[in-house]
Amino acid sequence: MGLTKQYLRYGPAALFGLVASARGNAAFVALRGEWGRCVAVPACEHVFVWDTRKGEKVLILKGLKQEVSCLCPSPDGLHLAVGYEDGSIRVFSLLSGEANVTFNGHKAAVTALKYDQLGGRLVSGSKDTDVIVWDVINESGLYRLKGHKDAVTQVLFLKEKNLLVTSGKDTLVKWWDLDTQHCFKTLVGHRTEVWGLALVSEEKRLITGTADSELRVWDITYIQEVKDPDEPESKKSKGSSLGAEENTGEDETLELDECPEERLLKCSKVGSVMREGRDRIVTLATDRTGKILACHGTDAVLEVFSVLSEEEVQKKLEKKMKKAKKKAKQKSEEEPEGSVELSLQEEIQRVTNIRASAKIKSFDLILSPKGELKIVLLLQNNIIESYNLNLSAQVPQAVRASKITIGGHRSDVRTLAFSSDNIAILSAAAESVKIWNRSTLQCIRTMECEYALCSLFVPGDRQVIVGTKTGKLQLYDLASGSLMETLAAHDGAMWSIALSPDQHGFVTGGADKCVKFWEFELVKDESSIQKRLSMKQVRILQLDEDVLCVRYSPNQKLLAVSLLDCTVKIFYTDTLKFFLSLYGHKLPVLCMDISYDGALIATGSADRNVKIWGLDFGDCHRSLFAHDDSVMYLQFVAKSHLFFTAGKDNKIKQWDADKFEHIQTLEGHHQEVWCLALSPNGDYVVSASHDKSLRLWERTRELLVLEEEREMQREAEYEESVAKEEQPVVAGETQGETGLAGKKTIETIKAAERIMEAIELYREETAKLKEHKAICKAAGKEVPLPVNPILHAYGNITPSAYVLEVFKKVKSSELEESLLVLPFSYVPDLLRLFNEHIHLGSEVELLCRALLFLLKIHFGQITSNHMLVTVIENLKKTTISRVSEARDVLGFNMAGLQYLKREIEAKDEVTFFADATDRFEEKRRKRKKKEKMVLAVV
Numbered sequence: 001m002g003l004t005k006q007y008l009r010y011g012p013a014a015l016f017g018l019v020a021s022a023r024g025n026a027a028f029v030a031l032r033g034e035w036g037r038c039v040a041v042p043a044c045e046h047v048f049v050w051d052t053r054k055g056e057k058v059l060i061l062k063g064l065k066q067e068v069s070c071l072c073p074s075p076d077g078l079h080l081a082v083g084y085e086d087g088s089i090r091v092f093s094l095l096s097g098e099a100n101v102t103f104n105g106h107k108a109a110v111t112a113l114k115y116d117q118l119g120g121r122l123v124s125g126s127k128d129t130d131v132i133v134w135d136v137i138n139e140s141g142l143y144r145l146k147g148h149k150d151a152v153t154q155v156l157f158l159k160e161k162n163l164l165v166t167s168g169k170d171t172l173v174k175w176w177d178l179d180t181q182h183c184f185k186t187l188v189g190h191r192t193e194v195w196g197l198a199l200v201s202e203e204k205r206l207i208t209g210t211a212d213s214e215l216r217v218w219d220i221t222y223i224q225e226v227k228d229p230d231e232p233e234s235k236k237s238k239g240s241s242l243g244a245e246e247n248t249g250e251d252e253t254l255e256l257d258e259c260p261e262e263r264l265l266k267c268s269k270v271g272s273v274m275r276e277g278r279d280r281i282v283t284l285a286t287d288r289t290g291k292i293l294a295c296h297g298t299d300a301v302l303e304v305f306s307v308l309s310e311e312e313v314q315k316k317l318e319k320k321m322k323k324a325k326k327k328a329k330q331k332s333e334e335e336p337e338g339s340v341e342l343s344l345q346e347e348i349q350r351v352t353n354i355r356a357s358a359k360i361k362s363f364d365l366i367l368s369p370k371g372e373l374k375i376v377l378l379l380q381n382n383i384i385e386s387y388n389l390n391l392s393a394q395v396p397q398a399v400r401a402s403k404i405t406i407g408g409h410r411s412d413v414r415t416l417a418f419s420s421d422n423i424a425i426l427s428a429a430a431e432s433v434k435i436w437n438r439s440t441l442q443c444i445r446t447m448e449c450e451y452a453l454c455s456l457f458v459p460g461d462r463q464v465i466v467g468t469k470t471g472k473l474q475l476y477d478l479a480s481g482s483l484m485e486t487l488a489a490h491d492g493a494m495w496s497i498a499l500s501p502d503q504h505g506f507v508t509g510g511a512d513k514c515v516k517f518w519e520f521e522l523v524k525d526e527s528s529i530q531k532r533l534s535m536k537q538v539r540i541l542q543l544d545e546d547v548l549c550v551r552y553s554p555n556q557k558l559l560a561v562s563l564l565d566c567t568v569k570i571f572y573t574d575t576l577k578f579f580l581s582l583y584g585h586k587l588p589v590l591c592m593d594i595s596y597d598g599a600l601i602a603t604g605s606a607d608r609n610v611k612i613w614g615l616d617f618g619d620c621h622r623s624l625f626a627h628d629d630s631v632m633y634l635q636f637v638a639k640s641h642l643f644f645t646a647g648k649d650n651k652i653k654q655w656d657a658d659k660f661e662h663i664q665t666l667e668g669h670h671q672e673v674w675c676l677a678l679s680p681n682g683d684y685v686v687s688a689s690h691d692k693s694l695r696l697w698e699r700t701r702e703l704l705v706l707e708e709e710r711e712m713q714r715e716a717e718y719e720e721s722v723a724k725e726e727q728p729v730v731a732g733e734t735q736g737e738t739g740l741a742g743k744k745t746i747e748t749i750k751a752a753e754r755i756m757e758a759i760e761l762y763r764e765e766t767a768k769l770k771e772h773k774a775i776c777k778a779a780g781k782e783v784p785l786p787v788n789p790i791l792h793a794y795g796n797i798t799p800s801a802y803v804l805e806v807f808k809k810v811k812s813s814e815l816e817e818s819l820l821v822l823p824f825s826y827v828p829d830l831l832r833l834f835n836e837h838i839h840l841g842s843e844v845e846l847l848c849r850a851l852l853f854l855l856k857i858h859f860g861q862i863t864s865n866h867m868l869v870t871v872i873e874n875l876k877k878t879t880i881s882r883v884s885e886a887r888d889v890l891g892f893n894m895a896g897l898q899y900l901k902r903e904i905e906a907k908d909e910v911t912f913f914a915d916a917t918d919r920f921e922e923k924r925r926k927r928k929k930k931e932k933m934v935l936a937v938v
Helices: 233-246 310-330 706-724 746-779 789-793 799-809 812-820 824-840 844-857 859-863 866-937
Strands: 007-016 027-031 034-043 046-051 056-061 068-073 079-084 088-093 099-104 110-115 121-126 131-135 140-145 152-157 163-168 173-177 182-187 196-200 205-209 214-222 265-274 283-286 292-296 301-307 348-355 360-367 372-379 384-390 398-404 415-418 424-428 432-437 443-448 452-457 463-468 472-477 482-488 494-499 505-510 514-524 531-542 547-552 558-563 568-572 578-582 589-594 600-605 609-614 620-625 631-636 642-647 651-656 661-667 673-678 684-689 694-704
Touching (some): 007 651, 027 068, 034 056, 034 068, 034 360, 046 068, 068 110, 079 110, 079 121, 088 110, 088 121, 099 812, 110 152, 121 152, 121 163, 131 163, 140 812, 163 196, 182 265, 196 292, 205 265, 205 283, 283 360, 292 360, 301 360, 348 384, 415 452, 415 673, 415 684, 424 452, 432 463, 452 494, 463 494, 482 531, 505 547, 514 547, 547 589, 558 589, 600 631, 609 631, 631 673, 642 673, 661 694, 661 706, 694 706, 746 789, 746 799, 746 812, 746 824, 789 799, 799 824, 812 844, 824 844, 824 859, 824 866, 844 859, 844 866
Parallel strands (some): 494 547, 589 631
Antiparallel strands (some): 007 694, 027 034, 079 088, 110 121, 121 131, 131 140, 152 163, 163 173, 205 214, 214 265, 283 292, 292 301, 360 372, 415 424, 432 443, 452 463, 463 472, 494 505, 505 514, 514 531, 547 558, 558 568, 568 578, 600 609, 609 620, 631 642, 651 661, 673 684, 684 694
């Protein structure tokens, strides 16, 4: 069947106009080994790495479709873990910018990520209330910890102990023992959601931030320490005395112990540190050393605190004791010893408050070896600010080091326009107008303006006109970037502006129920000799309702006006006589456009429908349900009856006005799309959204077939439904605190299908081989065996080796879930193959991992199957011998590497001292030379 109509696909070309998304968190990253200079920030589905000194984008970590919700750099600075809105986690290499590992386990957005001290494990918390611990090296999930009843807000590993502490919106702080994978303590001393956690004082203090202005401080006492007989009594009693002093009794501290006894640690409330902010904590964090604590609420103030170390506390205590003794001598009274205590406010001291230029969404801080604190703030209005704070100063004051703003607007872009040569793009928001170069995506002009609602390029592309919310027309000159003229055009908001087809003027419509006609003119300024462009009002059309949109027909005979009464009125342009009324929409028409030949008018409304009308009689050709929310913008492609619509449902759609068919959907924006603009040649579409991003879409040479597009859409819907299905139940696993880390996805199902196909091929080939042997025996001679094309493609390997190849290609993070959906009928063959390959010593680690998991989930069926008894016996022997061999090899290699390390260190020390001697000699030579010169002068 031949194609009836061919369409060309539009694809994403670029994302620009965005400095950082306010959804995720900012984090310092080490590029080329330097900490404190580069910062990683979320940018819709991507991650941008900015150089704060130069204000340049140095790296883009490209995402897929979902928005970034959380970032965490690894301790070695080589990797960045990125959590997404759909619950997936990807680990990027900062050297190559590639995503090495993908983890799928959460069903909702990832809200917290943290690496352990060595960077081998990663823990994630999510809105689905689960906490999952991942093995980064093996690229697999270890286990899922269930216990929170609401979204997890923060997760922290304890450095020395194998413990984890988590907080949630369910007001609980939970302590987890990772050796036994269970929650052994729950702190319920909070009345509201716990939004932040921080460990300070060498992990002997826990600080929690909630919805009030208190930072609650908890003393952690490890049981092993309490049992230590050498520990001084004063240290033990210190926490309790502080508690008596500071805890006012406002918050009662309760502890739920899920263990019959406290065998790991005790956690008791010491008191509270008051914040200046009265709202909830948004972010609470320490630097990597734990010396500096900082927090902020929903306002623009970051509060910085300093936490004293044990030595500093002891010094301060001694000073206080001396003062107390001095006072006692003066008063000739004897003070009882041990009554001098440091208050909590003295141990956790306020350093300073940093006021940013807008609301803070997140921050990160790093303490340099010189004692300078570097702070980066991610602000709500698309800005990154970095501050330096000298802690050694008498009164530390934060100095703003840099501010990254040029790459975007402070507020949502409400209007877009293309220049006539398709090169320049205009975007205007509440505070500024920016001109972008389409090919380089660089901002080439920024001009201050009032709240812009509509705009256009003046013919010649040297000036632009912007219509504002206050009803003013602002004319800007692009060469100088200056405001040339401001006219008060309407009494209310100016909702629409349209250039006349003869390019001699334009028409505007506003909330004052007027349509005004303007013409361009050249006027002479008193100050200059040259004439400049201006505009004058020539006619006015008074209407009964607010005007929302105006459009000229291409021959300039008709003018379409959309009104607040849900109708579109068509007038003759020359006489302004009424011609047609288009009624049928249930809510006001927010946007419309007329086709290039003047035959059709398409109207988009807040009732989510698009109607296509004939402009000769005003008859409605078709009503299309276009979007799931209001249709915000509509524009025809040049010289065609195809048009684009933008909606509040985050989507941009392309339609055919002749066939009344939906052609394609451009998905990319994560929030409402406010406006779009098509280039005059129809090759480019630019769109602006509430997520602060501008996106450029390009017409490709790829043909788009509607049937294929519908098929792809159905497949995508099926994949989504698979992800939402109930997870398979593991036999023998109780619905307790722990579970499998992974989840069922379309990838795990495909991997299971590939394994099944490989086993089927193995069965067929084995049967063929038996049959072939029988034929050869009957014939009494060797008959050639036909080769399977798949095995031939793999280099004539055996069927069992092919199954192993397929197994090796399953992602490490998806292995368990793939085996979980594998039917039991394939398991006996798999076990026999495992026995064969383990015996040969190939992929012992991978096969043992799969074997143990299969034994765990199919234990009952395997043990009751007499056919598998010998297989299991053989596996027992081969696995134990091969695993011990692998362990010996590993031990030998480790010993060899440690020996090499010691050798290198010994050599380095020698070199180091040799260098020092050389430097000393060089200094001495220079000093002697200087002395000689001085003597010569004398």
